[in-house]
Amino acid sequence: MGVREEVLGLALAAQRASRDMANLSSGVKNSLLLRMATALEAAQDELQRENEKDLQQARENGMAAAMVDRLALTPERIKGMADGLREVAALPDPVGEITGMWLRPNGIRVGRQRIPLGVIGIIYESRPNVTADAAGLCLKSGNAVILRGGSEAIHSNRAIGSILQQTLAAEGLPQAALQVVTTSDRSAVTELLKLEDQIDLIIPRGGEGLIRFVSENSRIPVIKHYKGVCHTYVDAAADLTMAEELCLNAKVQRPGVCNAMETLLIHADVAAEFVPQISAAMRQAGVELRGCEKARAIQGDMIPATEEDWHAEYLDLILAVRVVDSYNQAREHIQTYGSLHTEVIVTNDYQRSQQFLREINSSVVMVNASSRFSDGNQLGLGAEIGISTTKLHSFGPMGLEDLTTRKFVVLGEGQVRN
Amino acid sequence: MGVREEVLGLALAAQRASRDMANLSSGVKNSLLLRMATALEAAQDELQRENEKDLQQARENGMAAAMVDRLALTPERIKGMADGLREVAALPDPVGEITGMWLRPNGIRVGRQRIPLGVIGIIYESRPNVTADAAGLCLKSGNAVILRGGSEAIHSNRAIGSILQQTLAAEGLPQAALQVVTTSDRSAVTELLKLEDQIDLIIPRGGEGLIRFVSENSRIPVIKHYKGVCHTYVDAAADLTMAEELCLNAKVQRPGVCNAMETLLIHADVAAEFVPQISAAMRQAGVELRGCEKARAIQGDMIPATEEDWHAEYLDLILAVRVVDSYNQAREHIQTYGSLHTEVIVTNDYQRSQQFLREINSSVVMVNASSRFSDGNQLGLGAEIGISTTKLHSFGPMGLEDLTTRKFVVLGEGQVRN
Numbered sequence: 001m002g003v004r005e006e007v008l009g010l011a012l013a014a015q016r017a018s019r020d021m022a023n024l025s026s027g028v029k030n031s032l033l034l035r036m037a038t039a040l041e042a043a044q045d046e047l048q049r050e051n052e053k054d055l056q057q058a059r060e061n062g063m064a065a066a067m068v069d070r071l072a073l074t075p076e077r078i079k080g081m082a083d084g085l086r087e088v089a090a091l092p093d094p095v096g097e098i099t100g101m102w103l104r105p106n107g108i109r110v111g112r113q114r115i116p117l118g119v120i121g122i123i124y125e126s127r128p129n130v131t132a133d134a135a136g137l138c139l140k141s142g143n144a145v146i147l148r149g150g151s152e153a154i155h156s157n158r159a160i161g162s163i164l165q166q167t168l169a170a171e172g173l174p175q176a177a178l179q180v181v182t183t184s185d186r187s188a189v190t191e192l193l194k195l196e197d198q199i200d201l202i203i204p205r206g207g208e209g210l211i212r213f214v215s216e217n218s219r220i221p222v223i224k225h226y227k228g229v230c231h232t233y234v235d236a237a238a239d240l241t242m243a244e245e246l247c248l249n250a251k252v253q254r255p256g257v258c259n260a261m262e263t264l265l266i267h268a269d270v271a272a273e274f275v276p277q278i279s280a281a282m283r284q285a286g287v288e289l290r291g292c293e294k295a296r297a298i299q300g301d302m303i304p305a306t307e308e309d310w311h312a313e314y315l316d317l318i319l320a321v322r323v324v325d326s327y328n329q330a331r332e333h334i335q336t337y338g339s340l341h342t343e344v345i346v347t348n349d350y351q352r353s354q355q356f357l358r359e360i361n362s363s364v365v366m367v368n369a370s371s372r373f374s375d376g377n378q379l380g381l382g383a384e385i386g387i388s389t390t391k392l393h394s395f396g397p398m399g400l401e402d403l404t405t406r407k408f409v410v411l412g413e414g415q416v417r418n
Numbered sequence: 419m420g421v422r423e424e425v426l427g428l429a430l431a432a433q434r435a436s437r438d439m440a441n442l443s444s445g446v447k448n449s450l451l452l453r454m455a456t457a458l459e460a461a462q463d464e465l466q467r468e469n470e471k472d473l474q475q476a477r478e479n480g481m482a483a484a485m486v487d488r489l490a491l492t493p494e495r496i497k498g499m500a501d502g503l504r505e506v507a508a509l510p511d512p513v514g515e516i517t518g519m520w521l522r523p524n525g526i527r528v529g530r531q532r533i534p535l536g537v538i539g540i541i542y543e544s545r546p547n548v549t550a551d552a553a554g555l556c557l558k559s560g561n562a563v564i565l566r567g568g569s570e571a572i573h574s575n576r577a578i579g580s581i582l583q584q585t586l587a588a589e590g591l592p593q594a595a596l597q598v599v600t601t602s603d604r605s606a607v608t609e610l611l612k613l614e615d616q617i618d619l620i621i622p623r624g625g626e627g628l629i630r631f632v633s634e635n636s637r638i639p640v641i642k643h644y645k646g647v648c649h650t651y652v653d654a655a656a657d658l659t660m661a662e663e664l665c666l667n668a669k670v671q672r673p674g675v676c677n678a679m680e681t682l683l684i685h686a687d688v689a690a691e692f693v694p695q696i697s698a699a700m701r702q703a704g705v706e707l708r709g710c711e712k713a714r715a716i717q718g719d720m721i722p723a724t725e726e727d728w729h730a731e732y733l734d735l736i737l738a739v740r741v742v743d744s745y746n747q748a749r750e751h752i753q754t755y756g757s758l759h760t761e762v763i764v765t766n767d768y769q770r771s772q773q774f775l776r777e778i779n780s781s782v783v784m785v786n787a788s789s790r791f792s793d794g795n796q797l798g799l800g801a802e803i804g805i806s807t808t809k810l811h812s813f814g815p816m817g818l819e820d821l822t823t824r825k826f827v828v829l830g831e832g833q834v835r836n
Contacts, residue, residue: 019753023777102798108787110797115779117809200809221639221810242832249834335437357827359441361533369526369830378835379528379826380520391535391618391823392639393811405809408797409775412787414660416667417796 003183007191010146011198013176014119018144021177022116026093028171029140033089036167037082040132043163044078050159051128058152070127073156081132081160084383088136091382094401095142098409109411114404116142118200121192123148123214125206128156134205135164135178137385141403146199148181148189158182193218201403203386223398225389227313228258228341230371233330233356235347236269242368243274243346244281249370250344252285256315258387259342259374263310263320265330268294271323275299278321287317294323310337327352331359338362340389342374363389363396421601425609428564429616431594432537436562439595440534444511446589447558451507454585455500458550461581462496468577469546476570488545491574499550499578502801506554509800512819513560516827527829532822534560536618539610541566541632543624546574552623553582553596555803559821564617566599566607568624576600611636619821621804641816643807645731646676646759648789651748651774653765654687660786661692661764662699667788668762670703674733676805677760677792681728681738683748686712689741693717696739705735712741728755745770749777756780758807760792781807781814 001009040047051073058068094114101111120143122134131147138145149157161180168175181188193202196219203223204214215222232250234243250261266274275291275298282289290309291302302321309320310333324330334343342364345356353367364374374397376384381399388394394402419427458465469491476486512532519529538561540552549565556563567575579598586593599606611620614637621641622632633640650668652661668679684692693709693716700707708727709720720739727738728751742748752761760782763774771785782792792815794802799817806812812820 019777019779022779104796104798108791113775118779216637219634221808239832245832245834253835357531359437361437361440361536361825364826364828366828367830368832369828370834372835373526373828373830373833374826378522379828380522390639395823396826405813407779408782408792408814410782410784410787410791410797412785412791414657414663414786415791416663416788417671417790 003185003187004191006183007181007188008195008198010176010179010181011119011192011195014144014146014179015198017174017176018116018118020174021139021144022095022118022142024142024173029093029142030089032167032171032173033085033136033140035171036132036136036164037085037089039163039167040078040082040085040160043159044075047073047078047156047159047163050155053155054153063152071153071156073128077129081129084129084133085136088140088383088400091140091400093140094404099406106415107413108415111409112406113409114401115407116404119144119146119198120403121146121148121199121202121220123189123192123202123204123206123210125150125210128153128160130205131157131160131180132164133383134203134385137383137400138403139177141400143403144177146179146181146192148192151184151186154182154184189214190217193220196220205386221393223386223388223390223394225258225339225341225387227339228260228389229262229311229313229337229339230259230342230344230374231263231265231334231338232261232344232346232371233265233334234267234270234274235327235345235349235352236267237349237352238267238270238274238346239348240270240274240277244278246344246346246368246370247278248281248285250372251282251287251319252317253370253372255317258313259371260315261319261344261371262313263322263337265333266295266321266323267327267330268323268325271295271298275321275323282319285317287319290318290320292322295321298323313339327355331356334360334362341387342366342371344369344371363387421603421605422609424601425599425606426613426616428594428597428599429537429610429613432562432564432597433616435592435594436534436536438592439557439562440513440536440560442560442591447511447560448507450585450589450591451503451554451558453589454550454554454582455503455507457581457585458496458500458503458578461577462493465491465496465574465577465581468573471573472571481570489571489574491546495547499547502547502551503554506558506801506818509558509818511558512822517824524833525831526833529827530824531827532819533825534822537562537564537616538821539564539566539617539620539638541607541610541620541622541624541628543568543628546571546578548623549575549578549598550582551801552621552803555801555818556821557595559818561821562595564597564599564610566610569602569604572600572602607632608635611638614638623804639811641804641806641808641812643676643757643759643805645757646678646807647680647729647731647755647757648677648760648762648792649681649683649752649756650679650762650764650789651683651752652685652688652692653745653763653767653770654685655767655770656685656688656764657766658688658692658695662696664762664764664786664788665696666699666703668790669700669705669737670735671788671790673735676731677789678733679737679762679789680731681740681755683751684713684739684741685745685748686741686743689713689716693739693741700737703735705737708736708738710740713739716741731757745773749774752778752780759805760784760789762787762789781805
């Protein structure tokens with residue numbers, strides 16, 4: 001059997017299973033997730049044994065120590081996966097919700113009801129815990145899921161998948177509701193991405209390279225975000241002590257993630273005071289500053305920023321700083337260089353805060369808060385399946401509801417159309 | 419200037435204009451649409467003069483009379499376009515709606531606010547009225563729109579576009595909010611479909627060939643439906659008089675559209691009575707019947723149905739008829755052959771009606787109503803921009819709200835993340 005046939009067979013089985021999963025009660029789904037959590041913990045030795053095969057291979061291939069670390073399934077991480085499943089079990093079930101129902105003049109009643117998407121494909125790199133995390137969210141929202149992790153984690157992913165499938169079977173549910181693509185053939189991904197009649201959504205999780213590859217090769221809708229070039233704009237009416245705290249948190253609390261601040265915009269009216277203030281604070285935190293000419297006129301020891309810096313997602317302790325003459329210039333900067341991820345204004349001017357909220361159409365816009373809150377958990381969605389910086393279907397951090405869609409329900413009593 | 423540069427220039431201008439359009443009040447947008455309506459009516463002579471060029475070309479090219487008729491801009495159709503704009507002006511504005519706001523434990527408030535998608539590309543065939551209809555919906559929902567009609571309607575589309583642009587200018591709004599791609603170069607469409615950084619959504623309107631071409635060549639998300647293979651299932655507990663009326667309406671009231679019934683499923687328990695009853699009624703209405711073996715055992719003069727018939731979207735006075743042994747067999751038939759468009763159950767059995775509503779996840783599911791109601795206007799969405807049978811973003815008939823997305827709004831008072 002070729003890869004194409006293997007992947008198609010798997011997708012057809014997922015599609016059949018998805019019809020059963022769509023009709024499960026919340027109680028059955030929650031019980032399933034809780035048992036999966038227990039099963040993962042009980043299988044700790046087996047999981048670590050399989051994981052060791054991946055780790056050994058990685059070391060033999062000369063993988064960098066930090067990458068090897070990401071691959072490792074420690075007892076803490078196994079417990080983390082189990083706890084993640086328990087958290088998802090505790091979240092409200094979006095499936096079945098009727099979002100509005102109305103009466104038409106001819107007497108038919110029309111409503112919209114939330115249903116699962118169907119079959120979701122997750123394509124990811126390295127961290128084997130994604131296998132359990134993504135599976136939990138997809139199953140809780142009534143979907144079937146096809147998981148394709150990186151080849152470097154193949155033994156770990158296969159072992160996790162096998163335990164989760166055994167739990168499905170033990171609960172009398174179709175094992176095809178959760179499948180791990182374990183062929184080492186790299187064309188499995190491109191074959192998977194062609195199956196638009198069987199798979200409803202693809203979510204790539206990984207670096208920009210993976211996301212671009214998936215996006216460019218997929219016939220199936222892809223939820224994606226390429227990068228997070230997040231801005232904080234310190235307005236003329238900002239509380240500068242608050243501004244310093246928010247900027248520091250946004251830049252240094254965890255610099256390597258997509259909701260960290262990459263560019264700081266400072267209104268000219270407060271630049272003389274705030275540029276030296278934030279420079280000192282950032283330097284103390286080990287942040288390298290790259291400034292525009294006006295910023296450097298105030299703080300001469302900044303590295304000159306180039307056009308490239310305004311586009312950059314550093315994911316590191318580096319910050320681009322620009323002094324803007326007006327709110328409008330800040331807005332234009334964000335619209336020109338932003339990635340539609342997250343933008344923050346620091347201000348005590350009510351009108352300005354409202355204007356920013358209205359005019360900046362990034363996926364998350366904030367007043368007087370750290371950009372680091374741009375995350376499904378922090379925003380209150382429960383667990384996060386990903387973040388979208390394209391506007392279709394979902395925009396911003398995505399939770400369980402984003403793995404569903406709505407159908408129209410029509411209740412008639414024999415009405416016909418004239 | 420090549421086609422690529424021309425199309426890119428147009429898309430960049432649309433993107434800039436979309437930022438202004440996103441912030442217009444409902445009053446300004448409604449006033450714009452009402453003035454556009456008046457302007458189209460006032461320009462009737464000019465529109466008919468330009469339309470005549472297309473009609474003459476079409477006749478010279480030997481276009482079929484029915485196609486030439488679709489192309490014609492009669493005074494009634496011009497009034498129809500104007501009235502369409504007035505109807506859209508009267509619809510509620512979805513932009514700005516806050517759909518929920520909640521408080522997080524750390525005191526930040528998080529909400530979701532509805533915003534326009536940005537730039538929408540409409541790719542369509544023949545009927546020049548789409549130019550005004552689609553433009554009205556896109557502008558009312560705060561978007562900029564790029565319109566690419568068929569080359570056979572190029573003079574008509576250019577004339578309509580020019581009048582609508584003049585109205586934008588007269589209202590002090592950016593003309594680039596509405597642009598018609600008028601180059602005759604056919605590569606304009608493929609170039610347009612590559613501009614994922616400038617255009618947020620593509621909506622193709624036309625036959626399956628156009629939709630497949632757009633879908634296969636687009637880097638931008640596409641809202642689409644390929645076909646409507648709509649089923650009516652007459653249950654064992656159906657009122658057969660009602661069933662006959664609903665089936666007749668669904669099949670013959672307008673057979674050439676996507677929400678017409680294509681396959682009739684009849685429960686075996688009522689087949690002996692209903693097959694002859696519906697056969698007589700359909701034949702009287704000029705409908706050709708193609709039946710399964712069991713249906714033909716009752717009504718021998720039906721043409722034998724083949725596997726192909728179960729997949730067929732006839733768009734004509736032809737109906738496939740199958741007798742099923744059970745509700746489950748009806749459900750499996752719909753899941754196997756359906757196109758996720760619209761399915762109807764006729765029954766007086768409450769439990770069965772609920773099961774059908776729950777288990778059939780097509781975009782529109784109905785109890786005791788004609789499938790012909792599956793339409794944005796009939797369901798109460800106001801004007802319809804299209805229908806989606808893929809589940810991402812929108813599923814089913816699409817109105818103004820489907821041309822928007824939601825951003826997260828976060829209101830803090832200096833909170834940072836721990």
